[in-house]
Amino acid sequence: MKESTERKVEGQEIYRGKLLTLHRDIVEMPTGTRAVREVVHHPGAVAVVPFLNEDTLVLVRQFRYAVGEELVEIPAGTLKQGESPEECVQRELREEIGYEAKTIAKITSLFPAPGYTDEVIHLFIARDLFPSQTEGEEDEVVEPVFLTMGEAIEWLQTGRIKDGKTIAGLLLALDFIKKEKGG
């Protein structure tokens, strides 16, 4: 394997915001060449595939300002300081769909855009849901969408579901359940 690590030569913080921090670094590659790396630092997030029963999923529809349209996604949200991924999953289920889960299991962790951000998304499956007090979030308008697994798969095959973590999450959850059943 070739040596590939990039060494930071100098760095600059461009912006420290509410959610994101932006750095601009100069790195030296193993070849000796220098390159600019623009990095968006993010606190990390969770995303969760919630099964209301064996075949019904609860997704959420929300306007995404960055892309200028409404998207259908699995419930997800940014980790708060000191919060564990498991606590964050339960909080997002309460806030976004008004449920909590008796059973959650971690599927994997993934990097949504490793070319320019360190964001990691911890992906979970949630089952045995029970209704909880809804705690809406002040700066989000979110509407639940109930779909069978078959419908969800069709929505992602036909491009009605366009969110990367949702595509990865639904297909990995399907695979996870198949393996659990010994398939």
Next chain:
Amino acid sequence: MKESTERKVEGQEIYRGKLLTLHRDIVEMPTGTRAVREVVHHPGAVAVVPFLNEDTLVLVRQFRYAVGEELVEIPAGTLKQGESPEECVQRELREEIGYEAKTIAKITSLFPAPGYTDEVIHLFIARDLFPSQTEGEEDEVVEPVFLTMGEAIEWLQTGRIKDGKTIAGLLLALDFIKKEKGG
């Protein structure tokens, strides 16, 4: 369906860089509440699942400075000005694995992180590869990784593949091929 569109009240360009542009906007939600939206503008990208033959995939291993580790990913890259997604796919295949493809087909387009970036990734499958002149990129060190589809699936189930577009891309490509075969 609830009205959910967010209206921009004011905006500020924080940074215009080599790859990314960062904006900080104040938006008004349908509820009347105002919120801050930090948006990373990105030119868009392609990603491609390349089949060397019916069962062998060519992925790439590269150091990702933003996450501080080497990742195994499907070939991908940012669109150049005026370049079509199809041209970009062929260029990335040449640059990253030293092949071109006689046949490419679009699978879908996805948003890797719609919470804070407008980046869209156009996802393709490439078949009938033939060796081409390798055109390395100055600021990238990339090494090809040959895997069977079965190995690739195992790598993403066990967390050895952690890149979101690669997880979504491999599972969608598998599904695409199954459908093509009438499965």
